[in-house]
Amino acid sequence: MKRTAALMLLTGVALFTAVLAWQGLPAIGHALSVAGWGLAAVTAWHLLPLVIDSHAWRILYRPPRPGLPRIVWARWIGESINGLLPVAQIGGDIAKARLLIKQGLAAAETGATVVVDITLAALTQMLFGMLGLVLLLVLIDKPDIAWGVAVGIGVMLALLALFYRLQRGGLFGALAVLVKRIGGGRAWLDFVGGAQSLDAAISAIYARPWTAVRALGWRWIGWVAGIGEVWLGLYFLGHPVGLADAVMLEALGQAIRGAAFAIPGALGVQEGGFVLLAGLIGLNPQIGLALSLIKRVRELGLGIPGLVAWQWAEGRLLERPRRSPAATPRHS
Numbered sequence: 001m002k003r004t005a006a007l008m009l010l011t012g013v014a015l016f017t018a019v020l021a022w023q024g025l026p027a028i029g030h031a032l033s034v035a036g037w038g039l040a041a042v043t044a045w046h047l048l049p050l051v052i053d054s055h056a057w058r059i060l061y062r063p064p065r066p067g068l069p070r071i072v073w074a075r076w077i078g079e080s081i082n083g084l085l086p087v088a089q090i091g092g093d094i095a096k097a098r099l100l101i102k103q104g105l106a107a108a109e110t111g112a113t114v115v116v117d118i119t120l121a122a123l124t125q126m127l128f129g130m131l132g133l134v135l136l137l138v139l140i141d142k143p144d145i146a147w148g149v150a151v152g153i154g155v156m157l158a159l160l161a162l163f164y165r166l167q168r169g170g171l172f173g174a175l176a177v178l179v180k181r182i183g184g185g186r187a188w189l190d191f192v193g194g195a196q197s198l199d200a201a202i203s204a205i206y207a208r209p210w211t212a213v214r215a216l217g218w219r220w221i222g223w224v225a226g227i228g229e230v231w232l233g234l235y236f237l238g239h240p241v242g243l244a245d246a247v248m249l250e251a252l253g254q255a256i257r258g259a260a261f262a263i264p265g266a267l268g269v270q271e272g273g274f275v276l277l278a279g280l281i282g283l284n285p286q287i288g289l290a291l292s293l294i295k296r297v298r299e300l301g302l303g304i305p306g307l308v309a310w311q312w313a314e315g316r317l318l319e320r321p322r323r324s325p326a327a328t329p330r331h332s
Contacts, residue, residue, distance in 0.1 A: 011263055035294060038236020042229050042294050043301040049225040050076060050302075056120070056218035060113040060205055066105060074100050077313070080306025083299045086264040093118060095310065102317045108194075112201030116212065117219075123160055124219040125258055132251025135244050140280050226250055233294040237287055245281050249291070252277055265299065 054072040058065050074096040081092035097114045101107045206212060230253070231246040241249075256273035260266035271292045278288025 011268075014268065034238050035233070035236040035290070038232060039294060039297045039301075041236065042232050043298040045228045045232055046226075046298050046302060048228070049222045050079070052218055052222040052225055053121075056215045056222060057113060057117045059211060059215045059218065060116055061109065066100070070100070070103075073309070076302070077306050077310045080303040081310065083265050084303045084307060089261040099310075099313055099317070108197040108201040109204075111198050112205055115198070115202055116205050117215070119160075120212065120216050120219045124216060124223055125254060126157065126160060127220070128223040128251045129255035129258075132248045132255065135248040136252065136280065139244065139248060223251075223254070226254070229295065229298070230291065233291045234283075234287070237290055237294075239283055239287050241281070241283075248281070249274070249277055253292075265296075270295070 051068075051072055054075045055068060057075065058068055058071045077099065078092035078096035081087060081095050082089050083092075085091060093114050097110050100110050227243075227246050227250045230250045231241065231243075234241050234246070253270065253274055257266040257270050260269035263269055271289055274288040274292040275285045276288070278291065279285050
């Protein structure tokens with residue numbers, strides 16, 4: 001697994017370097033210099049979808065729910081890990097669940113909320129991507145690719161439906177033995193109380209359908225709020241676009257990034273995607289690349305402090321047993 005992660009990281013670095021060389025560093029540097037304080041504005045804007053997504057995750061807990069600041073803190077750390085480290089977009093989710101459990105939240109329930117939240121995020125991202133594809137068809141006026149788009153959407157929905165059914169059918173219990181074997185005998189699900197407990201907690205969440213629907217709605221709002229990053233980025237680059245263009249760029253940019261989950265941060269893939277998407281709506285390819293780099297600046301601006309906070313939190317958790325054996329309450 002370490003060799004695979006290193007290979008994916010090297011692949012991403014190579015792609016990233018190739019895209020930069022292809023578009024020319026001077027032109028990209030000039031575009032970013034024009035953005036100026038817009039880099040800070042885009043970074044600050046991301047706090048809005050971060051809080052919205054945290055609220056969606058919090059809804060999945062049974063009352064009394066943990067406080068929103070605690071959930072925002074955990075999600076911030078999880079996003080930082082997934083965005084900056086070679087963890088295949090899942091290491092951050094494991095880390096944020098572990099942190100909350102170590103602070104006293106119910107283990108199986110916390111693990112279940114993370115799994116269901118990931119599922120809802122995937123569903124809403126697919127729906128958001130479909131919206132982007134529809135807008136792309138409208139904006140570039142090429143109906144001949146509509147059938148290919150429809151097939152791709154159908155396959156994605158079928159895979160998501162299969163994942164949902166597997167969750168309801170005891171997915172983690174069935175995989176526990178295999179995961180333990182792959183992990184060299186280590187029971188990776190023990191920190192959430194075991195596979196059977198996790199399966200039961202996931203089923204309990206789905207048994208409250210209105211809860212899942214509410215979380216789904218807030219997840220959708222979070223994706224929509226993310227459009228502001230693209231609109232602000234292009235505005236400060238001196239190339240403002242309309243709402244339809246901004247939605248298309250954000251929706252398909254996120255879809256491309258999601259498809260490249262094996263490469264840390266979708267390094268290089270995101271950049272190439274924005275270059276191609278920008279060209280489809282008449283923007284200079286360098287502007288598309290500069291927009292992607294603005295997003296990278298935002299990831300670093302929030303992600304590096306997030307990694308520091310993670311290490312600080314882990315250090316506190318290691319010290320806690322030595323200072324006091326007292327248990328922490330389930331929710332605060």
